[in-house]
Amino acid sequence: MHEMSFAEEVLDVVLREASAYPDARIGRVRVRVGALLAIEPASLRFSLEAISLDTPAEGAELEIIEEPLDGGAGDGALTIEEIELSE
Amino acid sequence: MSKTIKLEQKVQAKGHELAAELRELFRSKGIFVVNLIGSPGSGKTTLLQAIAPKVRGRAAVIEGDLATDVDKRRIEEAGLRAHQINTVGACHLDAMMVRDALETFSIEGIDLLFIENVGNLVCPASFELGEDIKVAVVSVTEGDDKPAKYPKAMRVASALIVTKADLLPHVRCDIDRMTRDAREQVPDMPVFVTSAEDGQGVDDLLAWILERARARA
Ligand SMILES: Nc1nc2c(ncn2[C@@H]2O[C@H](COP(=O)(O)OP(=O)(O)O)[C@@H](O)[C@H]2O)c(=O)[nH]1
Ligand SMILES: [Mg+2]
Numbered sequence: 001m002h003e004m005s006f007a008e009e010v011l012d013v014v015l016r017e018a019s020a021y022p023d024a025r026i027g028r029v030r031v032r033v034g035a036l037l038a039i040e041p042a043s044l045r046f047s048l049e050a051i052s053l054d055t056p057a058e059g060a061e062l063e064i065i066e067e068p069l070d071g072g073a074g075d076g077a078l079t080i081e082e083i084e085l086s087e
Numbered sequence: 088m089s090k091t092i093k094l095e096q097k098v099q100a101k102g103h104e105l106a107a108e109l110r111e112l113f114r115s116k117g118i119f120v121v122n123l124i125g126s127p128g129s130g131k132t133t134l135l136q137a138i139a140p141k142v143r144g145r146a147a148v149i150e151g152d153l154a155t156d157v158d159k160r161r162i163e164e165a166g167l168r169a170h171q172i173n174t175v176g177a178c179h180l181d182a183m184m185v186r187d188a189l190e191t192f193s194i195e196g197i198d199l200l201f202i203e204n205v206g207n208l209v210c211p212a213s214f215e216l217g218e219d220i221k222v223a224v225v226s227v228t229e230g231d232d233k234p235a236k237y238p239k240a241m242r243v244a245s246a247l248i249v250t251k252a253d254l255l256p257h258v259r260c261d262i263d264r265m266t267r268d269a270r271e272q273v274p275d276m277p278v279f280v281t282s283a284e285d286g287q288g289v290d291d292l293l294a295w296i297l298e299r300a301r302a303r304a
Contacts, residue, residue, distance in 0.1 A: 002210070002213045002214065006098065009098040009099075010098055013094075013096055013098060017092050017094065018092075021090065024090065027089060035242060036243060037213065038212045038213045038239035038240075038242065038243060039213075040239075069242070076103065076215070077097045077098070077099065078097070078098045078099075079095060079096065079097050079098070080094045080095075080096045080097075080098060081093070081094060081095060082091050082092060082093050082094055083091070083092040083094060084089055084090070084091045084092075085089060085090045085091070085092065086089045087089070
């Protein structure tokens with residue numbers, strides 16, 4: 001269940017970025033996950049949902065793009081592409 | 088009104104950097120590292136016992152289990168130096184456990200290190216230990232649907248090792264199906280059909296591992 005440790009890292013980054021907009025809520029987060037991470041999307045989504053309760057990220061939609069193995073550095077990385085804020 | 092923050096920020100799994108350091112360390116010492124992943128009882132330790140006499144003096148084993156040093160002692164009896172990690176609760180080994188093990192367990196003078204992960208076909212697939220390759224170990228008695236059911240373990244593996252082939256006459260197990268399902272994840276994945284009981288396939292497997300080691304060096 002390493003999805004939880006990824007979810008924690010994602011939430012940290014997202015809250016830090018969003019803190020510049022104190023009135024905003026986080027509507028959507030888009031991430032790319034490398035194949036070597038063997039991340040289960042449903043489990044990552046569930047983990048993030050659980051730990052974001054009572055934060056500006058509560059209820060945010062998590063969009064996950066699963067990338068095929070290509071031998072590059074992206075294979076072992078989770079990349080936060082963008083965060084969509086709503087007022 | 089909505090605003091989009093473009094980020095492209097990479098987030099690393101915990102232990103990712105440590106695994107990279109370990110890989111560097113193993114490489115600098117010329118050690119090829121194989122991480123064995125398979126369910127409890129799939130035959131990982133027995134396979135290593137079968138390999139042991141063929142690599143005496145050049146190989147060592149790190150064993151991972153929740154409790155006991157039973158496997159370490161089995162490997163030592165088979166003639167290899169071994170170290171036992173007890174994870175207590177954890178369902179997998181991680182890079183920090185391996186680094187800690189290396190504080191007391193010497194890997195000087197070897198060129199091959201086997202790491203037997205905690206019995207589990209799920210979580211160990213997600214943790215890098217600085218190894219060169221992971222291999223997935225599945226026995227004929229577990230059911231031939233396992234490669235299909237554990238696609239992520241297959242995806243990170245460099246080979247599928249089918250164990251206990253001597254039991255094939257007694258169980259319903261379709262090796263072709265296992266092979267097909269594994270190759271669904273990794274095309275051309277090498278598949279070794281082995282038995283520690285009668286020794287079949289063990290030499291081929293070891294030759295392949297040593298070839299991979301040579302290719303890396
Ligand atoms: N018949 C047969 N039994 C085996 C073979 N390999 C392992 N076993 C048995 O399977 C059981 C589990 O093996 P073990 O190596 O401890 O599995 P591990 O938990 O994956 O390390 C033991 O009772 C072994 O004797 C094999 O090649 N043939
Ligand atoms: Mg064992």
